[in-house]
Amino acid sequence: MIQTSNSAIKRSLACATALVLCVTAAWAHAILVASSPEANSIVTGPNIDITLKFNVRIDGTRSVVRLVTADGTARALSLLPGTASNVISASASNVTPGRYKLAWQVLASDGHITRGEVPFSAK
Numbered sequence: 001m002i003q004t005s006n007s008a009i010k011r012s013l014a015c016a017t018a019l020v021l022c023v024t025a026a027w028a029h030a031i032l033v034a035s036s037p038e039a040n041s042i043v044t045g046p047n048i049d050i051t052l053k054f055n056v057r058i059d060g061t062r063s064v065v066r067l068v069t070a071d072g073t074a075r076a077l078s079l080l081p082g083t084a085s086n087v088i089s090a091s092a093s094n095v096t097p098g099r100y101k102l103a104w105q106v107l108a109s110d111g112h113i114t115r116g117e118v119p120f121s122a123k
């Protein structure tokens with residue numbers, strides 16, 4: 001574990017208060033590795049399929065995805081049954097043209113919560 005501590009520290013900023021545990025657990029907290037829509041992409045509404053893929057298994061029942069509009073209005077999206085334990089899926093309807101963010105928060109298998117945003121535009 002020691003030889004990975006430098007990269008682990010960089011990846012553990014979201015878990016700074018539990019840094020020792022994160023390093024010991026080889027940063028098993030969730031990091032987003034792929035998304036649909038992709039960050040900064042332009043997708044066609046009004047129905048958008050959303051997929052977020054993480055580096056580790058996440059607890060879908062304790063994870064949240066919100067669609068945030070340019071004016072800051074957020075709506076929680078219902079998560080769909082996952083195709084894999086490290087993937088969460090959702091579907092957004094009535095998405096009008098504009099700029100949005102997917103604001104996600106997930107609970108990883110190491111018990112740590114991480115969150116992030118994926119900005120995209122709908123046309």
Ligand SMILES: [Cu+2]
Nearest residue numbers: 015022029112
């Ligand atoms: Cu962690």
